[in-house]
Amino acid sequence: MILALHAYWAERGCVILQPYDMEMGAGTFHPATTLRALGPDPWNAAFVQPCRRPTDGRYGENPNRLGAYYQYQVILKPSPPDLQDLYLGSLAAIGVDTALHDIRFVEDDWESPTLGAWGLGWEVWCDGMEVTQFTYFQQMGGFDCKPVAGELTYGLERLAMYIQDVDNVYDLAFNDAGVTYGDVFLENERQMSRWNFEVADTDRLFDGFRKAAAECENCLAPTDGSDPLPIPAYEQAIKASHIFNTLQARGVISVAERQAYIGRVRDLAKGACGAWMERNAADWKARHPGWSA
């Protein structure tokens, strides 16, 4: 399935990237999405991104909710006029028959408070199941997207369940030799749910959050007075965001504190995006006369 998607999107001009080697909640956090959504240069990319959602863990007991899973992410900037048709073509390429399955575009305006980002779009339903998030980015890191990028985020496990016609994610065949998704990941889900919900040492997590935030600030204003480093800064923001998600799963962040933590992560992400814009602004303006941030 991943190979079919790679082939489909590569044929349509996307660069095929590898997953980013950090824990993150969604493919949108991959710098190839977040940072590259900014600025006027065209950018078309497709990649798999493993995602960690500590609060969605169910100890391996839910047929399709997972604390860790895989997304297939496509970003096309500027958004092409036939993006919906391209997307439906990709479903056909992985074997979803739209004559038999009910595909629907259901309003779902996307907002990432931790990234200071929002867009309009849909969750795409296949027979009532959300299989893709389809978004036209309007803002990222607090900056207007000029131009707008289209983002497609496929839930790989859910699509595979359709294609293989299984009820439970753990029953998905991983190969033709009888290895299932459960063989590979069930124990991970059990142990990670235990750790996320019950065991993780919250003092160390809080400490980790503070350190990531401090390091992000260090990258944005190096003590030696040199230029800010947006990419390392952004990595620290990703790290802080993931630690925050784990703390949430541990249930140690109150409603009042929650907003403050989200605001903190957003400030870090915005800082990194701002530094990215600043670092590239002169080149962008030279290549795209008339463009402005």
Added chain:
Amino acid sequence: MTVTVDPVPPELIAPAPGDRADFLLELRSEEIPARMQDKARDDLARLFAAELDKVGLKPGAIVTFATPRRLALIARDLPAATEPVTEEVKGPKTAAPPQALEGFLRKTGLTRDQLVERDGILFAITRKPGRATAEILADAIPAIIRAFPWPKSMRWGAASASTESLRWIRPLHGIVALLGEGVVPVEIAGIASGVTTFGHRFHHPGPITIGSAADYEEKLRACHVVVDQDQRRVAVRDRAAALAAEAGLELVEDEGLVGENAGLTEGPVPLLGRFDADYLSVPPEVIQLTARVNQKYFVCRDASGALANAFICTANIDAPDGGAKIVEGNRKVLAARLADARFFYDTDLKVPLEEQAAKLDRIVFHEKLGQVADKVARVAKLAEWLATGGIVPGCDPALARRAAELCKADLVTGMVGEFPELQGVMGGYYAAAQGEHPAVAEAIRDHYKPAGQGDEVPTAPVTVAVSLADKLDTLAAFFDAGMPPTGSKDPFALRRAALGVIATVIESGLRLPLAKTITQALLARPGRHSLEGQLALLDFFADRLKVQQREAGVRHDLIDAVFALGGEDDLVRLLARTAALQAFIGTVDGANLLAGYKRAANILKKEGYAPAEQDGSGLSYTPEPAEAALVAALDSAEPRARAAVKAEAFEGAMAALASLRAPIDAFFDSVTVNDADPAKRAARLALLSRVRAAVHAVADFSRIEG
């Protein structure tokens, strides 16, 4: 006024206004959110009518359509052009100096021989030709699109490199604009109008040529699109009901879902599926909510009225396998949702509510008003007080306290975290399952009621105590902290809370002393309390009561008349008094007494009369018969009215007042108040003052209108 003759090239000479044609506009886009479609239709009709109105064009009728992928309008019987207009501008007199004439010619752009002379005055007469409707529409359509008030809109594509690019709800792809059979030429953001649209996304993805407004619906129907939202609604509603009936079940009707599904499909096909009956162990409210909110499914009842293990989803395609695969897919999704719900339910059941309640100190009630745990402690105290004091009769104080202590515990459960709408309901289930007293479980479940007008008003004593305590505490806290609702802003639903208190008190006929109860609620809060807040809250209740009673047909001025007496904070007594007053004012005696009262009050006001110390001594002169009769009537009526008010026999109090009517009328007919003799004058003013006071013992008649 400047009038010029537009130079009209022959090819643009408007068609005769008498020819009428229908106009069709279709704006085709990517999927419009279902919940925005109705308002979008209204906005389109409104903006279109406004554009036509600017040039005086009147369409026969405007109909609008919305599907997920198109917003359309048909305006019937548009004239082909606007009427030519003849305008006459008055100029100078023929005898006026040449400068005046020159100025007028300059202004009108005419020559002297084009002016018309009438009665020695020159007139400029200009004819404005009609404008072709097609031309007007070509200007109007882009204006409408640019001004369209979508609740949220977006940019897209290469043009979005500028933030000035066109905004629409989702990318806009096509415009069909036909007046009669002719295209109205429009271009906006690179989209040119034409005759082409597209059919159903999956059943007929190709282009369709529309001939005119007349064949629009029909051609789309042939391409599997039901463009009329009302027809789609009927299709969803009727088919869903039929499917349920075929399965021996009854559809749980839900017009919101009908509209939503009609807004999500161009060719709706309801399908019935079954879920594993084991999931029925989850409370029915949870199943119905997750089916409706997360999946937009209808649910069904069996013959006994219990929730059945069936769901009805609405597909957008008519699949060759009869929808078997679609139903199967939806069943799986629902199963996963229900598995999740059961996970929450089972997990929550294992934790005693008491233990959950202990976690409420982590949840902020309001940043200025502390944590939910603090609120719960206050509510428990107040609920117990309401029970102990007998204000809520038949309420066991211990049960009231217990129910109040647990009433918010479900806020920290997994299920309510997932479905906040189920607050209360889940707490009730958990309490019952954990062996709490049934009255406690019921109070936890229903203490948010009434949630609005028309909602059920609690009557079970423990529920009433907790419900009142919860709402009164919220009101007291916000008013004490100086945060009453202002104008249209009522973010904490304080108006609803006050109306809930009023409805609950009236429903059970509770003798609740409002001022004292509010004081009690305030005392439970730490720190100093503002008297202003307390008074403002009482006024707020008075206002809410008037609003509520107005809807029940009670005159607000009569409520004012009773409120103005002051010191009345017992809602039941106040309303009994108001009802008696309203009945009395409707009688001839009542109307006349009111007239007599007003006359007396006006005289007192005019004379600037201040009641002197009553010396109690008799009159220094012989009173006239009518005067003596009035004194006698007052002597009799005053104690009767007082006693009746005290006994809350308000009809009796009104009857006592009624006995004054004839003596007052007679007094005004035959006695001169403003007598030359100062002693007589003073005594008669004092008598009128006594009349006023007697009436005020029942109600402040000065507040009564008419």
